[in-house]
Every structure is written in C-alpha cells, then in structure tokens.
Amino acid sequence: MQAGAGVPWRARRGGLVEARGSARVGFPGGDVMSAPVVYDPSGFELPEQQKRFLRWTIYIGYVALVAGVFHGLANALSYANIDILPLFPRLKGYYQGLTVHGVANVLVFTFSFSNGFLPLMTARALSRPLVGGLVYATFGALLLGNLLAIYAVVTNQASVLFTSYAPLQAHWTYYLGLVLIVVSTWLALANMGVVLRRWRRDHRGKRIPLLAYIAVLSYTMWGLASIPIAVEFLGFLLPWSLGLVEKVDPLLTRTLFWFTGHAIVYAWLLPAYVSWYAIVPRQAGGVLISDSLTRVVFISFLLLSIPTGFHHQFTDPGIGTGMKAFHTVLTFGVFFPSMATAFSVVGALEIGGRRRGGKGLLGWVARLPWGDPSLTAQMLAMVVFVFGGITGLINASYSMNQVIHNTTWVPAHFHMTVGTAVALTFVGVAYWMIPYLTGRALRGRRLALASSWIYAIGVLIFARGMITVGLRGMPRRTFRAQATYTNPEWDLGGALAGIGGTLMFVGIMLFFVVIGWTIVAGEKGGHPKDIPLSSTRLAPSLTGWEPALDRIGLWVVAAILLILAAYGPFFVTYLPPQMVSPGFKLF
Ligand code: HAS
Numbered sequence: 213m214q215a216g217a218g219v220p221w222r223a224r225r226g227g228l229v230e231a232r233g234s235a236r237v238g239f240p241g242g243d244v245m246s247a248p249v250v251y252d253p254s255g256f257e258l259p260e261q262q263k264r265f266l267r268w269t270i271y272i273g274y275v276a277l278v279a280g281v282f283h284g285l286a287n288a289l290s291y292a293n294i295d296i297l298p299l300f301p302r303l304k305g306y307y308q309g310l311t312v313h314g315v316a317n318v319l320v321f322t323f324s325f326s327n328g329f330l331p332l333m334t335a336r337a338l339s340r341p342l343v344g345g346l347v348y349a350t351f352g353a354l355l356l357g358n359l360l361a362i363y364a365v366v367t368n369q370a371s372v373l374f375t376s377y378a379p380l381q382a383h384w385t386y387y388l389g390l391v392l393i394v395v396s397t398w399l400a401l402a403n404m405g406v407v408l409r410r411w412r413r414d415h416r417g418k419r420i421p422l423l424a425y426i427a428v429l430s431y432t433m434w435g436l437a438s439i440p441i442a443v444e445f446l447g448f449l450l451p452w453s454l455g456l457v458e459k460v461d462p463l464l465t466r467t468l469f470w471f472t473g474h475a476i477v478y479a480w481l482l483p484a485y486v487s488w489y490a491i492v493p494r495q496a497g498g499v500l501i502s503d504s505l506t507r508v509v510f511i512s513f514l515l516l517s518i519p520t521g522f523h524h525q526f527t528d529p530g531i532g533t534g535m536k537a538f539h540t541v542l543t544f545g546v547f548f549p550s551m552a553t554a555f556s557v558v559g560a561l562e563i564g565g566r567r568r569g570g571k572g573l574l575g576w577v578a579r580l581p582w583g584d585p586s587l588t589a590q591m592l593a594m595v596v597f598v599f600g601g602i603t604g605l606i607n608a609s610y611s612m613n614q615v616i617h618n619t620t621w622v623p624a625h626f627h628m629t630v631g632t633a634v635a636l637t638f639v640g641v642a643y644w645m646i647p648y649l650t651g652r653a654l655r656g657r658r659l660a661l662a663s664s665w666i667y668a669i670g671v672l673i674f675a676r677g678m679i680t681v682g683l684r685g686m687p688r689r690t691f692r693a694q695a696t697y698t699n700p701e702w703d704l705g706g707a708l709a710g711i712g713g714t715l716m717f718v719g720i721m722l723f724f725v726v727i728g729w730t731i732v733a734g735e736k737g738g739h740p741k742d743i744p745l746s747s748t749r750l751a752p753s754l755t756g757w758e759p760a761l762d763r764i765g766l767w768v769v770a771a772i773l774l775i776l777a778a779y780g781p782f783f784v785t786y787l788p789p790q791m792v793s794p795g796f797k798l799f
Pocket of ligand 1: 375477478480481523524543546547550551553554555557558561577591592594595597598600601602603604605606607608609613616617618622625626629630631634
C-alpha cells in the first residue's frame with residue numbers, strides 16, 4: 213500500500229485517473245499522496261420535482277416502518293411472557309401482526325429507501341438528472357403496491373408472513389401488491405440504466421464513476437434475482453388466489469421464493485454497502501482504499517448472491533443433497549466479499565481516525581467523529597454486523613443448521629443483519645439525505661445519537677437472548693406469551709429478548725422524532741449542499757484488466773451461467789409442477 217515517496221499515485225499510473233480535483237491526504241505509515249476526486253466537485257442539484265418524488269418514495273418506507281415496529285415490540289415482549297396484543301384492538305391475531313412486521317420492515321422499508329437512494333446516488337455520481345417519468349412511475353408503482361398489500365393484510369386476508377409460503381393462501385391483492393413493489397424496483401433500475409447508458413455514450417472510453425457503478429450493480433443483481441419471485445407470484449400464487457387454478461405446488465413455489473429469497477438479503481445489504489464504501493470514508497475524514505477492490509466486491513455479489521438459496525431449504529425434502537452442498541459452497545463464497553468490505557471500511561475508518569490524531573493500534577477508534585449522528589449510526593451498524601455475519605456462517609454450515617433452523621436463533625441473526633446492518637445504516641444515511649432532499653437542517657442531533665446507541669445496545673441484548681433460547685429449542689414465529697407449553701430454560705433469554713426489543717423500539721421511535729422534526733421544523737437552507745462523496749486512494753485505471761470490470765453485461769452473463777449450474781439440475785429433474793395442494797387460510 214505504499215504510495216511511493218513523494219510521487220503522486222496518479223502520475224505513477226500514467227495520469228489514468230479521471231480527476232477533476234485532488235486533495236492532499238495522509239495515510240498510516242506516514243506517506244502523503246494525491247487522492248483523486250472522481251466526482252464533479254462543483255456539485256450537482258437534481259431538479260426539485262425529482263427530489264420531491266424521491267423523498268416521498270422514501271417516506272412510504274418510513275410509514276411502513278412505523279406500522280411494522282409496533283408488532284416488533286409485541287413480539288419481543290412475548291418472549292418475555294408479556295402479552296400486549298390486546299392493546300391492538302383491530303388486530304385479529306398474532307400472524308396478522310407478524311405479517312405486518314415482516315412485510316413492512318423487510319420488504320417495504322428497505323425497497324422504498326433503495327428506490328430513492330440508489331437513483332439519487334447514480335444521478336449525483338454522473339452529474340445528470342434522472343428520467344422524470346421513471347421517477348414518478350417508481351413512486352406510483354410503490355404506492356399502489358402498498359395500498360393493495362395493506363388492504364389484504366389489514367382485512368386479515370393475508371396472514372401468510374413475508375415468506376408467503378403456499379399452501380397458506382392470501383387474497384390476490386396481497387400478491388399483486390408485492391408484485392407492484394418489485395416492479396417499482398425494476399423501474400428504478402431502468403432509470404439508473406438509462407442515465408448510465410447516456411453518460412457512457414457521452415464519455416466513451418472513460419471508467420464509470422465508482423458510486424454510479426456500485427449503485428447500478430446493486431440493483432442489477434436484484435433485477436436478475438427478482439425474476440424467480442415474479443414467476444412464483446405471477447405464474448402460480450396470483451392465478452391460484454384468483455381461483456383460476458385450483459391447486460398449487462408447495463415445494464416448487466417455496467424453491468422459487470428462496471431462489472430470490474437469499475439474494476434479496478444482499479439487495480437489502482448492498483445499498484448499505486454503497487454508503488459504507490462511497491460515503492462513510494469521507495464522513496470519517498478518511499478515503500476509500502481501492503476503487504478496483506470495491507468493483508470486484510460488487511461483481512462478486514452479482515455472481516454469488518443468487519445461486520445460494522438452498523441454504524434456506526437444508527431441511528426440505530425433494531431437493532438433492534448434492535445440490536444443497538453446492539449451494540453451501542457458494543454461500544461460503546459470498547462470505548468473502550463481506551470480508552473484503554470489512555477490510556475496506558475498517559481501513560478507511562482507520563485512515564480517518566489517524567488523520568484526526570489517533571495513535572497506536574486502536575487509538576484511532578476513539579478519534580473518529582463519534583459526534584456525527586450519520587456516521588455513528590453506520591459505525592454501530594457495522595459493529596453489530598460482525599455478529600450478524602458470524603451467526604450467518606453458522607446458519608450456512610449444513611449440520612449446524614439442523615440445530616438452529618426454525619428456532620429463535622434465526623431472528624437473532626436477521627435482526628443483526630437486515631435489522632441493524634441495513635436498517636441502522638439507512639437511519640444514518642437519512643441524517644444527511646433527508647436534510648439534503650428537503651433543504652432543511654437536521655434537528656435533534658443529540659437525540660439522533662442517543663437513538664442509534666439505544667437501538668444498537670438493544671439489538672445486542674435482544675440477539676443475545678434469542679440466540680440463547682434458540683439453542684435451547686425455542687421455536688421462531690411462535691407467540692410465547694400465549695403458548696400452551698414452555699421451558700424454564702427459556703426464561704432468562706426470553707427476558708433479554710423483551711428488554712432488548714423494547715430498547716430497539718425506543719431507539720427507532722427517537723429516529724422518527726428526529727426525522728419528523730427535521731421535515732417539519734428544520735432550519736431552511738441549513739442543509740448539506742452536496743452528497744458527502746469519498747475519494748479513493750487507489751483510483752481506477754484505464755489500462756490492463758481493470759476496465760473489464762465495467763463490462764456489466766458480461767458479468768450478468770457470467771452470473772446467469774452460474775445460476776444455471778446451481779439451479780438447472782433441480783428444475784430439470786423436478787419439473788413439471790406438481791399441483792397437489794389446495795389453499796389454506798388458517799389464521
Ligand atoms: Fe442470512 C437466514 C446465511 C447474511 C438476512 N438471513 C436469514 C434470514 C434473513 C437473513 C432475513 O445459510 C431468515 C429468512 C427466513 O425468514 O427464514 N446470511 C447467511 C450468511 C451471511 C448472511 C452466510 N443474512 C445475511 C444478511 C442479511 C441476512 C446480510 C440481511 C441483510 N442466513 C443464512 C442462512 C440462513 C439465513 C443459512 C437460513 C437459516 C435457516 O435455517 O432458516 C453472510 O453473507 C454474512 C457475511 C457477513 C460478514 C460480516 C462482515 C462485517 C462487516 C463489518 C465490518 C466493520 C467493522 C466495524 C468490523 C462476514 C462488513 C468497524 C467499526 C469501527 C467503529 C471501528
């Protein structure tokens with residue numbers, strides 16, 4: 213990593229960097245060199261109308277999150293044997309509430325945020341406006357999809373949980389609503405694709421600016437990954453719920469769900485990684501270490517996120533052990549880009565901490581700007597994600613999975629991943645992005661800091677409890693406070709889950725106070741005028757192998773080939789569909 217004494221890195225690489233400005237920066241080890249700024253430093257403003265629709269797209273997610281977290285509290289308290297469901301008078305039952313919790317938090321909140329955030333990042337990185345019609349269409353599809361799904365869930369006609377497993381059957385508006393939410397993500401992807409294509413037409417031979425590249429690749433992966441769930445919903449569940457076909461194939465639809473369903477977790481995660489790579493280094497006062505490593509990481513996710521879904525089906529009959537083993541190997545493969553991410557973000561933070569005077573092995577940690585609510589939320593998200601990642605590897609280990617599958621261990625894992633690494637990062641991003649989009653200064657900075665700390669401490673206590681009782685066999689998706697059976701070994705862990713869940717609820721409510729206060733009463737004009745874009749220590753090259761990283765179409769073809777190898781044998785041996793089961797409405 214040595215820059216070469218006194219020689220600007222750009223010069224050593226033959227002036228290959230597309231730089232419009234540069235900054236002098238210091239690195240651990242004492243070298244000082246020129247860090248290229250690859251984005252137009254004069255800034256770029258989206259048209260006001262587009263900003264307005266992007267922020268309303270994100271607000272849809274906030275409304276969903278408000279609805280979703282209330283049932284989260286009920287669920288967490290239930291593990292501590294406290295039943296607050298009677299306080300929800302219109303709720304017909306636990307599974308209706310759990311469906312609201314899952315759909316609102318992991319489907320609506322995440323994709324609403326990404327539909328606003330990723331196009332905004334693309335537009336800024338390329339300094340071009342988005343396609344207005346596609347911005348409005350994205351918002352419209354998301355809104356309509358939500359209204360349809362909300363109707364089905366609120367009227368208790370869709371208590372099927374976010375996994376929508378057949379033969380549990382929901383009202384057709386639920387399936388159509390979720391399809392429209394997916395369509396909204398495709399429209400956002402189309403928008404980014406059009407803007408990027410136009411930019412490339414005008415900049416032949418140039419490297420795609422990193423931020424645009426990783427934003428587009430995140431949704432490209434999702435675009436590919438979402439095809440199986442579209443087939444499941446449009447080809448099977450929707451006609452079945454409309455009565456056009458009488459029966460359904462539970463194993464096939466479940467497999468189609470997880471075909472998309474593991475990649476979906478990376479579709480939630482990658483927008484958070486976009487922030488960790490392209491924004492956090494700047495917020496911490498550091499720089500991103502390597503442009504090419506970052507591109508390799510996102511390509512790895514494109515290649516490996518999708519052909520891993522059988523690790524959710526280790527216990528399912530009807531799928532060959534060899535197929536499951538192949539997916540296990542690929543699951544361990546998709547762990548590596550996250551390790552590379554850990555290296556990159558810790559490196560960038562360390563540079564920032566040392567530039568602020570941090571000394572010794574870990575002295576730089578204390579010197580990071582912990583008073584910045586946006587950065588602090590994201591750093592806490594990263595710390596919690598370490599434990600989310602470790603539990604994920606245990607899930608993926610075939611024999612260990614037999615111990616934890618369908619226990620409360622699994623919700624512990626996903627509250628530390630999507631529930632914190634992703635959600636708390638989105639919270640942190642909101643602390644600069646909502647002011648940027650509304651033109652109002654952030655209110656309640658101390659409250660914002662308190663919110664993130666309370667949430668992060670809460671989730672660690674919650675997960676500790678859920679992991680302990682999960683290992684002692686407590687089932688997930690069960691309302692303990694009303695269960696007719698119990699186990700004294702669940703008491704301590706259950707109490708921790710209740711305490712931690714309550715803290716998480718308080719933390720997220722404080723976030724809503726801060727954001728609501730900012731939107732309504734933030735000082736006008738006191739907002740950030742530009743996105744906090746990071747520069748890169750090792751910049752992109754125009755020669756050698758690196759430009760091949762920008763051939764997104766080529767990588768999509770490679771991803772399709774890997775998917776065919778991973779899923780082809782199953783479909784070849786399994787099809788045609790075995791339409792054996794009628795629909796059930798149990799709750
Ligand atoms: Fe998972 C189940 C395996 C990651 C979400 N997962 C789930 C479910 C969800 C979910 C929602 O193999 C439940 C679905 C359901 O309802 O049934 N998961 C993995 C593996 C990973 C993983 C191997 N999962 C995620 C992410 C999610 C997510 C990310 C959401 C966003 N998961 C599984 C398996 C199951 C499963 C099985 C099925 C279980 C069953 O039986 O049902 C890995 O990709 C994780 C890699 C991550 C790391 C962490 C890297 C750390 C970083 C932070 C660095 C920063 C630092 C801080 C150190 C290796 C990048 C520095 C800070 C300073 C301040 C200095």
